[in-house]
Amino acid sequence: MIGRRVLLAGGAAVLAAPARAETPHRIVAVGGAVTECVFALGVGDRVVAVDSTSRFPAAVRGLPQIGYMRALAPEGLISLNADMMLLSADAGPAQALAVLRAAGAPIRSIPEVPTGDGIAAKIRAVADALEVDGRPVADTVLADWQSLDAxxxxxxxxxxxxxxxxxxxxxxxxxxxxxxxxxxxxxxxxxxxxxxxxxxxxxxxxxxxxxxxxxxxxxxxxxxxxxxxxxxxxxxxxxxxxxxxxxxxxxxxxxxxxxxxxxxxxxxxxxxxxxxxxxxxxxxxxxxx
The missing domain is CATH 3.40.50.1980 (Nitrogenase molybdenum iron protein domain)
Incomplete structure (x- = not known):
């Protein structure tokens, strides 16, 4: 098995996740908006895999695909040796996420609120997970959104x-x-x-x-x-x-x-x-x- 091992705990197989680096350098992005946030924040070169809803920017088209965001396979995700898995809050199924969490996978769930404020919060949440400053991008996107309100x-x-x-x-x-x-x-x-x-x-x-x-x-x-x-x-x-x-x-x-x-x-x-x-x-x- 590449980049992972199987531990037996209580009679069940549990996937062991890689140790988390201080600053994420191997990122798995799940959810089209989440992936776009990573690239907008200037750290797209750290992404090692994306899901099938991630279609922008063009750079994602050459990355390994992990399948549909609502049908994740935990073993495949663990095998990527990511030190950060950014998952849309809509990702699933719940059983797969439970396996990942039990394995200690470095998961960060990113909220999905379809409003201007929600978009800004999403960008900031991704930035916080990646330890970069998300305020310039979040504030600019929110200002653009609000300029259309009236x-x-x-x-x-x-x-x-x-x-x-x-x-x-x-x-x-x-x-x-x-x-x-x-x-x-x-x-x-x-x-x-x-x-x-x-x-x-x-x-x-x-x-x-x-x-x-x-x-x-x-x-x-x-x-x-x-x-x-x-x-x-x-x-x-x-x-x-x-x-x-x-x-x-x-x-x-x-x-x-x-x-x-x-x-x-x-x-x-x-x-x-x-x-x-x-x-x-x-x-x-x-x-x-």
Whole structure:
């Protein structure tokens, strides 16, 4: 076994983690926003592996992949000999995290709060774990985010639904308590799906009642469905005003929904898709965008 050993304790196999160095130099980043934070803080060269949701910046594409953040395998993680594992609070499953903690793995859970203050807190949490100064990046991202608050609040909210998938008939749409719902609100949209948290199929009857003006969907999902015509042919969407307006807004999910260092710019881009020509302030290009 490379870089790890198996200890028997109480009849169960427990993975032994490597000793923690004073300053982390071998970092595993789990969660797209977490990975972006590491690179924005200038220590991306220390990252030795990332999960499949980590797609930015381009440098991550050549790094070893550990799989999906909600389906982590503890043995594979331990074998990387990391001296810091930065895990999104959404990472899992719980059993895998329990094994890692029992092994003494150097885990730091990073909070996921989809607000301007939450993004700044996320950046600071990553910086604290890596023993670097996160205030310049966190403060700049928060200032950019807040500069959009009043201009977007002055816009008429667009009645919108977020479609996660539609390949099996009824589209799966976002209710409350999701990153999609949070970004829709931040971008000047009214999520007209209400009454539940998470994602559920949308019936034609419910779609006709809520009458969305626009559909937001991830670009790769729209492509898999077969494009706008195929999407609007789905019975639940065929009864909505979107059939006439064709306001289907394709987004890069890893950009718009990550709530990381690029979040303020993503918020503005989404708001401009929803409100073409809106007088929103331009945001300066940042080193991490």
């Amino acid at each position: 201009p977007i609040a002055a816009l008429r909210p667009v009645r919108t639904i977020f479609v996660l998938s539609a390949s099996r008939g009824a589209p799966l749409v976002s209710g409350a308590g999701t990153l999609a719902a949070a970004m829709l609100a931040a971008g000047g949209a009214q999520n007209v799906v209400s009454g539940y948290n998470g994602y559920r199929p949308l019936s034609a009857e419910a779609a006709a009642q809520i009458a969305p003006e626009a559909v937001v969907i991830m670009d790769h999902v729209l492509q898999e469905i077969g494009g706008i015509d195929a999407l609007l042919a789905v019975p639940a969407l065929a009864v909505t005003p979107v059939v006439r307006t064709r306001r289907v807004l394709a987004i890069d999910g890893s950009y718009v929904l990550s709530f990381g260092p690029r979040a303020a710019h993503a918020r503005r881009d989404l708001a401009m898709l929803l409100h073409p020509g809106a007088p929103l302030p331009a945001l300066p290009a940042r080193a991490w965008t």
